[in-house]
Amino acid sequence: MELPPRIAIASHNAHKLREIARICADWPVAWLTVENHEGPWPEVEETGSTYLENAHLKAGAVAAALGLPTLADDSGIEVDALGGRPGPRSARFAGEDATDERNLQELIRALKGVPGSGRTARYRCLAVLASPEGEEVAAEGICEGILRTKPRGVRGFGYDPIFVPAGWDDTMAELTDEEKDRISHRGRALRALRNVLEADGPS
Numbered sequence: 001m002e003l004p005p006r007i008a009i010a011s012h013n014a015h016k017l018r019e020i021a022r023i024c025a026d027w028p029v030a031w032l033t034v035e036n037h038e039g040p041w042p043e044v045e046e047t048g049s050t051y052l053e054n055a056h057l058k059a060g061a062v063a064a065a066l067g068l069p070t071l072a073d074d075s076g077i078e079v080d081a082l083g084g085r086p087g088p089r090s091a092r093f094a095g096e097d098a099t100d101e102r103n104l105q106e107l108i109r110a111l112k113g114v115p116g117s118g119r120t121a122r123y124r125c126l127a128v129l130a131s132p133e134g135e136e137v138a139a140e141g142i143c144e145g146i147l148r149t150k151p152r153g154v155r156g157f158g159y160d161p162i163f164v165p166a167g168w169d170d171t172m173a174e175l176t177d178e179e180k181d182r183i184s185h186r187g188r189a190l191r192a193l194r195n196v197l198e199a200d201g202p203s
Contacts, residue, residue: 007203010062010072051126059130075125092132119147
């Protein structure tokens, strides 16, 4: 699949939409989102057991409904001391309707008693571009780090206030947008996806 001139983004998450807009600002693409689209927009339930399954569900449903190539991602945090949880359930770690703050506090509670050296974790993102005809391209991005038990910083969202990326002293929530996008799982996944699409394009 080549890089198309117009792409829909299958997300209702305003934080994620802003991040994708920043990361993909130099893509030669016109973006359609729930925020600038007039008319109905599919609500897609994330019933998959993996990031790839959830991204596939979202991208495929919106591509079919709107008749446009559609970008979707699914991401989460994987904590080694918790056997890789919460993983694909990161947005619902504290319950189906949990807020970012409730999920954050639930993870801090789950880490109680785990020493600092044992709080290794990673953010993982799977990005999928799906065509209305059912063709798909996927790419993955990972950001390794370690977790704190006291939140720091006011930027970012999700678990960013306690996630310290490898090689940094600051949490993800203390980094500038430019710093975060350069090392984040989402930034890496989307850049990898673009590389695949451009490699498939005309020579």
